[in-house]
Structure formats: C-alpha cells, structure tokens
Amino acid sequence: MAVRRRARLSVVPAILAVSPLLRLAALRHSVPSGTASRTGCAACGAPISLTRPWPALGPAARCAGCRARVGPPPGTIELATLAAAVLLVLVGSPVGVLAALAWWLGWTVPAVFVDLAVHRLPDRFTLPAAAGTWLLLGVAVLGEAELGTWLRAVIAGAGLALFFAVSTLLLGRRGFGLGDAKLALSVGALLGWYGWPVLVLGLLLSSGLSALVSVGMLVTRRASWSTHLPFGPFLLLGTVGALLLVTL
Structure with missing residues (x-):
C-alpha cells in the first residue's frame, strides 16, 4: 500500500x-x-x-x-x-490502472476545453486517449488484474462508442456527436474496468449533470430549447465522479 x-x-x-x-x-x-x-x-x-x-x-x-x-x-x-493530480492521489487503483487514468486525463482535459470553446472534440485528442487507455489497461492485466477485466473494459468502450455513434446517425444534432462517440471509447473502457454498474453510474452522472445545467440555463434564460450543449465536459465530470465514488 x-x-x-x-x-x-x-x-x-x-x-x-x-x-x-x-x-x-x-x-x-x-x-x-x-x-x-x-x-x-x-x-x-x-x-x-x-x-x-x-x-x-x-x-x-x-x-x-x-x-x-x-x-x-x-x-x-x-x-x-491540479484537480487531475488530486484525483490520481485519491483513486486507490493499481499502478497500471493509474497510468491509464493519467494518460486519459492528459488528452481529455484539453479536449474538453476545445469542446467548450468550439463544440468539437478533435480526433487528435480522442483517438490517442482511447488507444493509450486500452493499451495501458492491457498492461495492467500483467500485474494484478485478470484478462476478463480488460476484455470487459474493451467491450464497454466499444459498446458505448457504438451507442453514441448510432444516436448521432438516428437523431442528428439531438443525439451525441461523433466526437463524443470517439471519447466514449476511452470513457467506457475506464468505467467498464470497474464493472458494468460503474459504467451505468458514470452515464447517469454525465446525463444528470447535463440535464441540470440545461435546466439552469433555461430558467435563467441563458439558453433556449434549441441550444446545443457540448457533452464532452459532462462525460469527463461523470467519469471522474463515478471513479471517485467506487474507489474511495
């Protein structure tokens, strides 16, 4: 320890x-x-x-x-x-998983600021985040984790990305963006590593935060029903919140 x-x-x-x-x-x-x-x-x-x-x-x-x-x-x-550094100290994970989380944060933090500014998540951030997260979680299997844990993480990442992508094709702007789908590759893997309930928890937190902000902006008349909020920041916060809740 x-x-x-x-x-x-x-x-x-x-x-x-x-x-x-x-x-x-x-x-x-x-x-x-x-x-x-x-x-x-x-x-x-x-x-x-x-x-x-x-x-x-x-x-x-x-x-x-x-x-x-x-x-x-x-x-x-x-x-x-600073918040990312504090998170890495608080999350009680094996070193391999900690490395995957640090890698993911290093790519996702700037991606989220881009999303806030221009409503897009560049492939230059989301794809390396996914590739490195999957690889580092795979390396963690060589330590204390079981192969099944990594396979669940991969399936969770691919499944969540597919769900987001399908919503984009079916709903257009009312669904998730393709950038969100690519970010979901790493988000799903990190959450899925800890189990399916954690994946659901992360999605609920992300969606709940998005809904609260949307309602707040509507009430204060800072947005209308047609306003599109970037979902990347909520994915980041929901993922971090779920990891803190299950690891502390």
Missing part, C-alpha cells in the same frame, strides 16, 4: 508540469472544424509556443505582445490540472 501511495504521489509533479503543454494544445485546437490550428495571438499575431511568448501559456493566459487574453480563461487549465 505504501509503495502504491508513493507511486501515485510521484505522478503529481509530472501532471502539474504539463499544464503549459495542455494549455497550448487547447489553444491551438480551439478553432472550427476544417480550420488550420492556431499558432499565434488572434489580436496581434505574436507566435505562441512552449518557449515564446511564455505568458500566453501561464495561468494569466495573456499574450506577451499585446496583453490580449489567449486561449482558455486564466487559471482554468491549471485548476483542471
């Missing part, structure tokens, strides 16, 4: 250190589908990378040239990264 706890704690500095990279990823891909990735400040054109200008990738999220706000709101990526 002490070894596992030290392993979890060792992940925290690494997670916190990648927050500028996550901010850069969200900044570059928060553009409409079919549009080239953003490489500079929209106001003055100053290039933005991991080395220049630095302020754009820090918590202030301001261009070093014109001081315009760049990318996700100030402090949000950093707060999400």
Whole structure:
C-alpha cells in the first residue's frame, strides 16, 4: 500500500508540469472544424509556443505582445490540472490502472476545453486517449488484474462508442456527436474496468449533470430549447465522479 501511495504521489509533479503543454494544445485546437490550428495571438499575431511568448501559456493566459487574453480563461487549465493530480492521489487503483487514468486525463482535459470553446472534440485528442487507455489497461492485466477485466473494459468502450455513434446517425444534432462517440471509447473502457454498474453510474452522472445545467440555463434564460450543449465536459465530470465514488 505504501509503495502504491508513493507511486501515485510521484505522478503529481509530472501532471502539474504539463499544464503549459495542455494549455497550448487547447489553444491551438480551439478553432472550427476544417480550420488550420492556431499558432499565434488572434489580436496581434505574436507566435505562441512552449518557449515564446511564455505568458500566453501561464495561468494569466495573456499574450506577451499585446496583453490580449489567449486561449482558455486564466487559471482554468491549471485548476483542471491540479484537480487531475488530486484525483490520481485519491483513486486507490493499481499502478497500471493509474497510468491509464493519467494518460486519459492528459488528452481529455484539453479536449474538453476545445469542446467548450468550439463544440468539437478533435480526433487528435480522442483517438490517442482511447488507444493509450486500452493499451495501458492491457498492461495492467500483467500485474494484478485478470484478462476478463480488460476484455470487459474493451467491450464497454466499444459498446458505448457504438451507442453514441448510432444516436448521432438516428437523431442528428439531438443525439451525441461523433466526437463524443470517439471519447466514449476511452470513457467506457475506464468505467467498464470497474464493472458494468460503474459504467451505468458514470452515464447517469454525465446525463444528470447535463440535464441540470440545461435546466439552469433555461430558467435563467441563458439558453433556449434549441441550444446545443457540448457533452464532452459532462462525460469527463461523470467519469471522474463515478471513479471517485467506487474507489474511495
């Protein structure tokens, strides 16, 4: 148990250190589908990378040239990264599963910020998230888990993705998006690893949170019945909530 706890704690500095990279990823891909990735400040054109200008990738999220706000709101990526680090410490899972969760968070956090900004989940985030999660969960089987646990995770991921994709084909904008279906490949695998009831719990939490936000926006007249909310953030929150409930 002490070894596992030290392993979890060792992940925290690494997670916190990648927050500028996550901010850069969200900044570059928060553009409409079919549009080239953003490489500079929209106001003055100053290039933005991991080395220049630095302020754009820090918590202030301001261009070093014109001081315009760049990318996700100030402090949000950093707060999400800190929450991810806390989650990894709290979840009492084997190291292999912990690695899969850390990998998934590293791709899903920036994807969710892109979804919030432009209502799309890029393949560049969702597909590596799924591939790495499935692979790392498979590696976990070499440790303490059984092969059946991994097979259930794979079936859960594929099944949830298929369900989301079918809803898109049948319902159009009223259903889930194809980006949600691709994110479901990893979401379903993580939740399915812990059992079918956990998968159902995660979906209920995601849908419930989405419904509550929708009702709140309708009541406050910040949205209409035709308003489309991105579902990626709710999938992230529902997955995290379900994992916390079953592992703490």
